[in-house]
Amino acid sequence: MPRSRRVAATSASRRRLSRDRHGRGMRSAVTGPHLPPLRTRIDEFDVTLASTAAYLRGLWPDLEGVAFQVADAPAEAIHDDHVDRWRVYHDERRIVFFRLPIVRFLRTQEGEEKDERLLVESCVFRAVADFLGRDPWELAPGRYRHL
Template sequence: MPRPRRVARTPRSPRRLARDRHGRGMRSPVTGPHLPLLHTRLDDFDLTVASTATYLRGLWPELEGVVFEVAQGPEEAIHDDHIDRWKVYHDERRIVFFRLPIVRFIRVLEGEDREEKLVVESCVFRAVADLLGREPWELSPGRYRPY
């Protein structure tokens, strides 16, 4: 037997429909009110890129106004001899990091004692070095070591 159609009294916004389904009220966080919100790997990746960029901005005034972005992956990822992990736009003073190729590269190195944060930081250092026309170990002597 078909259900009778309900007529909405007031139009609802699409956001409210997604959050207030079946008239049960707004959803609460999964962790509850007493625990911190969950952090995902996406959040950790973004935080690592942002903190490394902030560190480098403090050392190099030339980075003032440079935009650091994170994207899932490049449009044309695979080239003849390499896979892009970041793209530097010199004219726009913008660097875009591609999360998926960097994370996949980390999984290839899983047998070694490498941490994800170290690999992401080294990608940021190399991209900034490309933007400034320097070598990565010149950006912060003692922090980034090529060996």
């Protein structure tokens, strides 16, 4: 006995919403049940920024209570001579990092992609140095000294 069109359309739309493939049920995660889920580039950016900020807080007690925030991009980021990658608010004790300018504008001219973790860490060091009124190389004394 043929189905009516109304029932077929309803079951097809329901099938599309649940992503049930050929009646086999939902797909499992790409990484499988025993592996952690994949991290995105945004997650990697946030983890790198947070770990670098935690390292610097351990070295500098002046950073106690300073908020490190991430935004995609500022409203007015492009100026005549530079692009804002972070903004320091001394009176509010917070530093806002702009993810898109950091990731996209800090790549080399030839199209080679540098290690993004290193780029994010250098931006955090420079922003904290700007907040503290110091040189970025002064933030971790002895760390860059060769034995």
